[in-house]
Amino acid sequence: MKECTRCKTGRAVVKRPKTAEMMCKPCFYHVFEEEIHQTIVDNKLFKAGDRVAIAASGGKDSTVLAEVMTTLNQRYNYGLDLFLLSVDEGITGYRDDSLETVKRNQEQYKIPLKIVSYEELYGWTMDAIVAKIGLKNNCTFCGVFRRQALDRGAMLLKADKIVTGHNADDIAETVLLNLLRGDISRLTRCTSITTGTEDALPRMKPFKYTYEKEIVMYAYFKKLDYFSTECIYSPNAYRGYARNFLKDLEAIRPSSIIGENLHIQQETLSKIPEQGKCSRCNYISSNPVCKACILLDSLNRGMPKIEIADEGEKVEKEVVPTSVHKTINF
Amino acid sequence: MRLSIEFSGGLELLFGKKKQHSVEVDKKEIVLRDLLQWIKENLLKERPELFLSQQTVRPGILVLINDCDWELMGGLDYKVEDKDELVFISTLHGG
Numbered sequence: 551m552k553e554c555t556r557c558k559t560g561r562a563v564v565k566r567p568k569t570a571e572m573m574c575k576p577c578f579y580h581v582f583e584e585e586i587h588q589t590i591v592d593n594k595l596f597k598a599g600d601r602v603a604i605a606a607s608g609g610k611d612s613t614v615l616a617e618v619m620t621t622l623n624q625r626y627n628y629g630l631d632l633f634l635l636s637v638d639e640g641i642t643g644y645r646d647d648s649l650e651t652v653k654r655n656q657e658q659y660k661i662p663l664k665i666v667s668y669e670e671l672y673g674w675t676m677d678a679i680v681a682k683i684g685l686k687n688n689c690t691f692c693g694v695f696r697r698q699a700l701d702r703g704a705m706l707l708k709a710d711k712i713v714t715g716h717n718a719d720d721i722a723e724t725v726l727l728n729l730l731r732g733d734i735s736r737l738t739r740c741t742s743i744t745t746g747t748e749d750a751l752p753r754m755k756p757f758k759y760t761y762e763k764e765i766v767m768y769a770y771f772k773k774l775d776y777f778s779t780e781c782i783y784s785p786n787a788y789r790g791y792a793r794n795f796l797k798d799l800e801a802i803r804p805s806s807i808i809g810e811n812l813h814i815q816q817e818t819l820s821k822i823p824e825q826g827k828c829s830r831c832n833y834i835s836s837n838p839v840c841k842a843c844i845l846l847d848s849l850n851r852g853m854p855k856i857e858i859a860d861e862g863e864k865v866e867k868e869v870v871p872t873s874v875h876k877t878i879n880f
Numbered sequence: 881m882r883l884s885i886e887f888s889g890g891l892e893l894l895f896g897k898k899k900q901h902s903v904e905v906d907k908k909e910i911v912l913r914d915l916l917q918w919i920k921e922n923l924l925k926e927r928p929e930l931f932l933s934q935q936t937v938r939p940g941i942l943v944l945i946n947d948c949d950w951e952l953m954g955g956l957d958y959k960v961e962d963k964d965e966l967v968f969i970s971t972l973h974g975g
């Protein structure tokens with residue numbers, strides 16, 4: 551049995567990945583929550599009176615986020631109005647089950663829950679999209695639609711900000727994928743703790759410096775109720791390999807996960823397109839028509855076989871629809 | 881020896897969707913390294929590469945021994961004892 555390196559009395563139950571400190575349960579909860587509080591304070595993520603939508607999928611990260619945001623909001627009197635916001639992609643046997651978890655979170659944390667569905671926003675469920683286009687580009691549709699759906703749901707809640715459960719491991723993975731894609735524009739944005747400040751709602755990542763291992767340990771020790779089944783439509787092998795690669799690196803040198811420090815040359819930055827608005831649905835877009843509207847148009851016209859790179863930048867150039875069959879309702 | 885073994889965080893999918901396993905291991909002494917092989921041979925139903933990689937658990941799987949991080953218990957060299965409770969949690973699924 552090992553002794554806690556912080557209080558010197560408790561039984562150590564967790565070894566922290568970055569510092570290798572050994573901690574007892576109470577000390578671990580304390581440092582875990584305090585580090586997130588410190589991240590929130592240092593980066594001035596919130597101000598009193600903010601209405602904050604917690605993007606809640608029912609998975610481990612967002613469940614721990616709901617728990618920690620509720621705890622810190624009370625402990626430090628942030629004065630935030632918290633909401634749970636979930637997106638129902640319309641995936642039978644996956645999202646319907648995880649939404650049950652979010653509904654239980656709503657009762658546990660006494661935070662109002664808003665669910666927005668692809669069906670109500672776009673007229674298509676993911677089940678219907680997959681039935682139509684198969685399993686090739688479905689994740690692209692889902693990714694583009696989810697991003698907008700969260701913003702639209704947050705606007706319905708009159709939220710000022712959205713917080714997401716992206717952790718240090720997730721961000722390292724996104725850095726790697728953007729690097730492999732050569733997507734300089736996303737590479738520069740993806741490590742910021744706050745994104746989308748221009749026109750869309752600001753999105754905050756309070757777990758930016760939090761290791762996945764600690765999130766899962768916290769959820770386990772606190773017996774939090776979370777859902778952990780992989781999306782039935784997302785084998786996503788490419789991302790999976792990137793993730794394995796990073797986990798292997800992390801096993802050897804844990805700090806590699808946080809070590810991202812990107813300096814992109816100014817010259818490159820100037821080429822990044824300006825953000826404007828979609829002429830159809832008014833959502834922010836660097837092109838005249840946003841990705842979601844283009845994807846919807848291709849679905850509604852029954853010509854889904856466009857070449858779409860994952861989260862592709864190519865989409866806009868390839869299909870520029872001339873007529874509107876369905877616009878996004880909200 | 882009698883052991884309680886739990887798989888969660890999506891890992892249960894590799895073990896016939898069963899989370900809790902109460903097992904009798906016909907050994908007087910066994911270290912965790914060898915128990916992993918025993919689990920692979922006796923409990924694992926599919927895709928062993930998603931559970932083990934190079935004689936240890938795949939990176940991204942957390943292991944707890946009697947509710948304690950296995951990294952504090954000697955890891956693979958831990959001498960398993962009768963009535964131990966082992967928990968394997970995947971961190972690789974869902975967010």
Ligand SMILES: [Zn+2]
Pocket residue numbers: 554555556557558559560573574575576577578
């Ligand atoms: Zn302690």
Ligand SMILES: [Zn+2]
Pocket residue numbers: 828829830831832833839840841842843
């Ligand atoms: Zn649009």
